[in-house]
Amino acid sequence: MRPMNDVLIVLALALVAAAATAAVLARDPVRQSTVLALLGLALALLFAILQAPDVALSQLAVGSVLTPLMLLLSVRKVRRKGRADGRADDREQETGSAGEGERR
């Protein structure tokens, strides 16, 4: 029981560290918000294993839904504004973000 639990904790920690690294290295905010949602899930898993169901619940709701959603909405607003100023390169990214939104 005890070593089994230790293995689970180490695995969850590794997952969290990897997800955090990936979230920072994803330079496109749209992709980053997806990775942040994954990080939220990994954190919720770790907290559940660390016997903190209250925190896991709150992390699940906030980290994997609320924060990525607000990031995506800000990206959309800022890019729309950028496009209105005649930045043609953003149009391509905008459709990318729409596709991302669809998938989520």
Next chain:
Amino acid sequence: MSRRIRTWVLLLGGLGVAVLLFAASLDLPEFGGDRHPYGARAVEAALARHTANVVAAVNFDQRAFDTLGEESILFCAALGTVVLLRQTRDEHRVRPEPARVDPPVRRYALVALPVTLLIGLYVVAHGQLSPGGGFQGGVVVATALHLLYIAVDYRALERIRPVGLYATADAAGEAAYLLLGAAGLVAGTAYLANFLPYGTFGTLASGGVVPLLNASVGVEVASGVVVLLASFLDQAVEIEDATEHTASGPARHPTLPPPSEEKPT
């Protein structure tokens, strides 16, 4: 400062912090250790006050004053966001077109909405008994409402989400917390003290003021998050400024997929 120098400064600082963190982690209490003096006392106090979920007891009884601070941060952050993202004079609203939603998506979202809402309310109501409480349940309730955006469209969401009402509820939640604290003074004890009878252990009415404070936090978090998401959604979906409309308004529609596919959830 050039970018090269900046990177070096960052690297040096990061290395210093890493060394300090490593040294500190060697001196922290051992992971998984058996000595938790604060935890043991918190458990004792929570059981003495008939609150089954010790985390809720810590939040709303033993450290209720700290939670007041946290809640005020939440309130101020929501207020600041609303002020920053309000519609300014040079912007105007574009009514979003009614969107077509695939029937399976609509069915699923319409089934999921009441279930999620119910789960959220359950999590808020049973905060003092089982894992959950006003903070977590409030977020679940608020995000559940937004399933209507996925199921139908933005107009439908706006109909069940009069922002003014939720903003008032947000303030009412904060006020209820403050007044419940003051009620402790009236009852002859201290501010935010647990002055109500503790009730029977393990029932909904146990824990004295814990369920009441929990509920007021639930109301505040739920309406606060609704208001926050409303300001962001308004900015992303409805509000456009004058240049935006003339520059890209008419030409925009052919280049973009229909609104139903643009939803960011």
Next chain:
Amino acid sequence: MSVLPYLVAGWIFLIGCYGLATSRNLIHAVGCLAVCQASTYVLLLAVGYRDGGTAPVFSDLRPGARPVVDPVVQALTLTDVVVGATVTALLLALVVQVGKRHGTVNPDELSELRG
């Protein structure tokens, strides 16, 4: 094993700071700040963990039957998670305003505009 969780918390904090400092997009920077916040949750809960402990909820547990993990750090983390999200919202609102005023959210371009 005994310091690994603390080291992971430190790593998350450092990588978040790295992203924050090298970010080319303020929205991405706010996301990196959320990563930094996550490190504090990991650290706090790691301090409160106890081997063989269970969650500090006594609705179906006889008091004293099993050791429980530290509820105080859990309470701290719990409020921090939700409040942190609203602070993230405030920062994002600032970024949206910056985008509206200047037409860019790249910190380098922004400082050029000022100078």
